Amino acid sequence: MKPIHDLSDDEWLQLVQRAAALPDAPAALLRAALTLWPAPLAPTVARAAAPLQLLFAALSFDSWALSAAAPGMRSLPSDVRHLLYTATVCDIDLRIAPVDGRFEVAGQVLGIDEVGTLKLVRWVDDPAEDPSAALVADFDELGEFRLRGLSPGTYSLTLRVGADEIALPRIEIALPHDRGAL
Amino acid sequence: MANRSVPDDAALVSRCLDGDAAAWEALVRRYQRLVYAIALRASLDEHAAADVFQTTFARLVQHLPRISQPAKLQAWIVTTAKREALLLRRRAERTVSMTLPDGDESAGAPEWEVADDSPLPDEALAELQQLAQVRLALDRLDERCRRLLLELFGDDENVAYDDVALRLGIPRGSIGPTRSRCLAKLRSSLR
Numbered sequence: 348m349k350p351i352h353d354l355s356d357d358e359w360l361q362l363v364q365r366a367a368a369l370p371d372a373p374a375a376l377l378r379a380a381l382t383l384w385p386a387p388l389a390p391t392v393a394r395a396a397a398p399l400q401l402l403f404a405a406l407s408f409d410s411w412a413l414s415a416a417a418p419g420m421r422s423l424p425s426d427v428r429h430l431l432y433t434a435t436v437c438d439i440d441l442r443i444a445p446v447d448g449r450f451e452v453a454g455q456v457l458g459i460d461e462v463g464t465l466k467l468v469r470w471v472d473d474p475a476e477d478p479s480a481a482l483v484a485d486f487d488e489l490g491e492f493r494l495r496g497l498s499p500g501t502y503s504l505t506l507r508v509g510a511d512e513i514a515l516p517r518i519e520i521a522l523p524h525d526r527g528a529l
Numbered sequence: 530m531a532n533r534s535v536p537d538d539a540a541l542v543s544r545c546l547d548g549d550a551a552a553w554e555a556l557v558r559r560y561q562r563l564v565y566a567i568a569l570r571a572s573l574d575e576h577a578a579a580d581v582f583q584t585t586f587a588r589l590v591q592h593l594p595r596i597s598q599p600a601k602l603q604a605w606i607v608t609t610a611k612r613e614a615l616l617l618r619r620r621a622e623r624t625v626s627m628t629l630p631d632g633d634e635s636a637g638a639p640e641w642e643v644a645d646d647s648p649l650p651d652e653a654l655a656e657l658q659q660l661a662q663v664r665l666a667l668d669r670l671d672e673r674c675r676r677l678l679l680e681l682f683g684d685d686e687n688v689a690y691d692d693v694a695l696r697l698g699i700p701r702g703s704i705g706p707t708r709s710r711c712l713a714k715l716r717s718s719l720r
Contacts, residue, residue, distance in 0.1 A: 348655050351663070351719050359716060366663035367682035372565035376579055377557065380586040384553040408619070431616075436591075438612065457612045458588050461597045488601050489608055509595060 402513045404432035434513050443520055450497040450520050456490035463508035465492055470501040539599035563661035564610045571614035571649055581613045611649050666718050674711035
């Protein structure tokens with residue numbers, strides 16, 4: 348897509364024609380959106396002093412679960428696992444992919460537009476085993492994050508955004524054929 | 530947008546946080562076309578598009594107090610609308626009817642649309658944002674230019690100059706030159 352100032356006169360004309368034809372949302376939708384306006388919002392400064400709120404996210408989509416249940420499958424599920432979690436304040440979109448013998452977890456926190464951090468801790472059943480140090484990453488204004496170099500295992504993932512701490516159910520990081528073996 | 534009379538997103542967010550309902554209305558009007566266009570671009574039906582629209586603005590009003598970089602508001606809105614659209618698409622694909630149309634015994638497979646893996650690629654979203662930006666600039670032109678360009682380029686692609694001249698009460702011969710001046714004015718407003 349060209350920047351506007353690089354367009355020829357004809358291209359600019361076509362762009363304006365298409366922009367002029369861009370439809371408005373139906374009036375009923377517009378009215379409904381306008382009525383969403385609440386009572387005056389609490390100032391940000393006041394919210395900063397709010398106590399930490401612990402929230403739990405629920406799994407709403409798992410690409411491996413879908414693949415396993417689908418009848419007539421001819422092949423194994425994709426190596427890339429797509430998970431979607433829903434919490435009261437946001438959704439969390441996760442993609443787990445094998446990369447060079449290890450795993451990468453990438454994703455996006457949706458519905459929140461402020462930066463935050465996430466912490467991934469490997470779950471260890473055997474108390475004699477030394478748990479891995481927590482991996483911590485930031486997510487940006489668009490909620491995107493990425494963690495690389497993970498070994499297979501079961502992990503707990505928590506996110507911290509403002510005064511909210513969001514805990515996800517334990518996540519198994521493995522290849523499809525190793526699933527359940529951990 | 531180089532227009533001193535138009536508050537930017539940061540100013541509108543700030544006014545919203547002060548409880549200014551008019552600022553909320555301005556934000557909704559500023560982004561309504563873009564959000565609706567994203568939903569339509571995801572090939573959702575009008576009911577699903579309405580859900581995307583409502584959910585996106587509901588999330589926006591809920592998260593206004595958390596916005597730390599209002600300059601990125603448009604990116605947040607686009608990301609949220611895209612996410613909601615894709616979620617609804619995915620749900621629709623999972624619940625699609627396998628029933629054949631009545632009387633259609635010849636077809637060998639159920640009639641459903643093959644899922645598009647990337648209904649909202651970044652390029653398409655960028656294009657929609659550019660269109661919405663131009664449309665907003667068009668809305669902010671003086672009335673004479675705005676009406677002329679919308680008459681010429683609106684819903685009816687084959688509009689006749691005679692009809693436009695009649696509706697706007699201007700000589701037919703002035704339409705061409707005025708159109709050129711208005712297009713140039715619109716373009717310069719986006720620099």
